[in-house]
Amino acid sequence: MERKIAMVTGATSGIGKACALILAKNGFNIIATGRRAERLDALKNEVPEGIEVLPLVFDVRDKESVFKLIENLPDNWKKIDVLLNNAGNAHGLDPIQTGSLDDWDAMMDINVKGLLYVSKAVIPGMTERKSGTIINIGSIAGKEVYPNGNVYCGSKHAVDAITKGMRIDLNPFGIKVIAIHPGLVETEFSVVRFKGDEEKADKVYQGFDPLLAQDIAEIVEFCVNRPAHVVLADIVVLPTAQASATIVNKNL
Ligand code: NDP
Ligand code: 8X3
Numbered sequence: 001m002e003r004k005i006a007m008v009t010g011a012t013s014g015i016g017k018a019c020a021l022i023l024a025k026n027g028f029n030i031i032a033t034g035r036r037a038e039r040l041d042a043l044k045n046e047v048p049e050g051i052e053v054l055p056l057v058f059d060v061r062d063k064e065s066v067f068k069l070i071e072n073l074p075d076n077w078k079k080i081d082v083l084l085n086n087a088g089n090a091h092g093l094d095p096i097q098t099g100s101l102d103d104w105d106a107m108m109d110i111n112v113k114g115l116l117y118v119s120k121a122v123i124p125g126m127t128e129r130k131s132g133t134i135i136n137i138g139s140i141a142g143k144e145v146y147p148n149g150n151v152y153c154g155s156k157h158a159v160d161a162i163t164k165g166m167r168i169d170l171n172p173f174g175i176k177v178i179a180i181h182p183g184l185v186e187t188e189f190s191v192v193r194f195k196g197d198e199e200k201a202d203k204v205y206q207g208f209d210p211l212l213a214q215d216i217a218e219i220v221e222f223c224v225n226r227p228a229h230v231v232l233a234d235i236v237v238l239p240t241a242q243a244s245a246t247i248v249n250k251n252l
Contacts, residue, residue: 003051006224007031007080009060009118010087012039014187015137018213019084019220024051026221031077033118034087035059060087060114070121079129082224083122085115086137090152090193104151111155116162127173134170135220136163138181143236144245152193156181167233176231178223183238184248185211207250208241 006023010016012034020030024047032040033056040055047053054077058065088111091103115136126132141149142156160179167177190201204210216237223232241249 003027003029004081005029005031005077005079006082006084007033007056007118007122008084008086009033009114011043012036014189015182015185015213015216016084016086017043018217019086020053021046022214022217022221023082023084023224024048024053026224027051028082029077030054031056031073031080033058033060060118061109063117066114066117067121070118078125080122080125080132082133082135083119083126084135084137084220085118087114087118088137088155089189090141090149092195093148093152093193095148096150099151107151107155108158111152112158112162115159119166123170123175126175127170130173131175132173133176133178133224134166135178135180135223136166137216138163138179140181140183140236140238140242140245142179142181146245149245163234178232179234180216180219180223181234181236182211182216183236183242183245185213185216187213208248208252209239211237211239 006028008016008020008030011020011032020032020043024030029052031054032043034040035057037055037057040057044053056069058069060066091106092100136159138159139156141153142160145153163177163179170177184205186205190204191198194200219235219237241252
C-alpha cells in the first residue's frame with residue numbers, strides 16, 4: 001500500500017514532534033527533520049507499526065544541505081504530499097536598542113529564510129503533480145507586535161506574508177497553503193528564547209493553562225483531513241486565557 005508522505009521540519013521537539021506523531025497516526029510516512037539526530041531516530045519507536053520515519057538531519061540555515069538532502073531523497077520518499085514548515089524559535093526578548101545581532105540573524109535566517117529554502121526544495125514536486133499541502137507555523141507574533149518582540153514578530157509577520165504569497169502563486173496548481181498562528185504553547189520555545197534559563201521559561205506558562213503541542217497537532221490533523229475542495233487558510237489559535245499577544249488572564 002502506498003502511503004502519503006509528510007515532511008515535518010523541527011520534528012525533534014514541541015509542536016513539530018506532536019505534528020509528526022499525529023500525521024503518523026493518520027497513516028502518513030514521515031520525513032522528520034531537525035538538527036538533533038538522536039531525537040529524530042527516537043521517533044521511529046513512537047509511530048504506529050507499519051509507518052516509516054525517514055530522519056533528515058540538517059540546519060534549515062544551511063542552504064546547500066537543504067537542497068542536497070531534499071533533491072536526493074530516495075525515490076519512494078520523493079512524493080511529498082504535506083510539507084509542515086515548523087522549524088523555528090525566538091532568540092532573546094530585548095528592546096530593539098539593545099538586541100543582539102546574533103539573535104536577529106538566527107531568527108531571520110531560521111524562521112524566514114529556512115522556511116523559504118525548504119519550501120523552494122519541495123514545491124517543484126508539488127507543482128509538477130498539481131497537488132500538495134503546505135502548512136506554515138506562524139504565530140500570534142505574526143499578527144501583532146509586543147514589547148521587545150521586535151525581530152521575532154518581524155520574522156513571523158514575514159511568515160504570514162510569505163504564506164499569503166504562496167497561496168496566490170500556487171493557486172493555479174491546486175496546492176493548499178495554510179497558516180496556523182498559535183498563541184502561547186508550552187514547549188521548549190521559551191527555554192530557547194531565554195537561552196537555557198528554565199526558571200524564566202517556566203514562568204511564561206505559570207498561572208494559566210497554555211496551549212499544548214498536541215492542541216496544534218490536532219488542528220493540523222483536522223486541516224489534512226478536509227476534503228479536496230476545502231482549505232483552512234489562516235488559523236489563529238490561543239489559550240482561552242489569552243486575548244491578545246499581551247493580554248493573558250492569570251486569574252481564571
Ligand atoms: P521548540 O523549541 O520546542 O521546537 C523548535 C523546533 O525547531 C525544534 O524541533 C528544533 O529542532 C527546530 N529548529 C530550531 N532551529 C532550527 C534550525 N536552525 N534548523 C533546523 N531545525 C531547527 O519550539 P516550538 O515547538 O514551540 O516551536 C515550533 C514553531 O512554533 C516555531 O516556528 C515557533 O516560532 C512557533 N510558535 C511557537 C509558539 C509557542 O508558544 N511555543 C507559539 C507560536 C508559534 P533542532 O533544535 O533539533 O534543530
Ligand atoms: C510564540 C508565541 O507570544 O511568545 O510565537 O510570541 S509568543
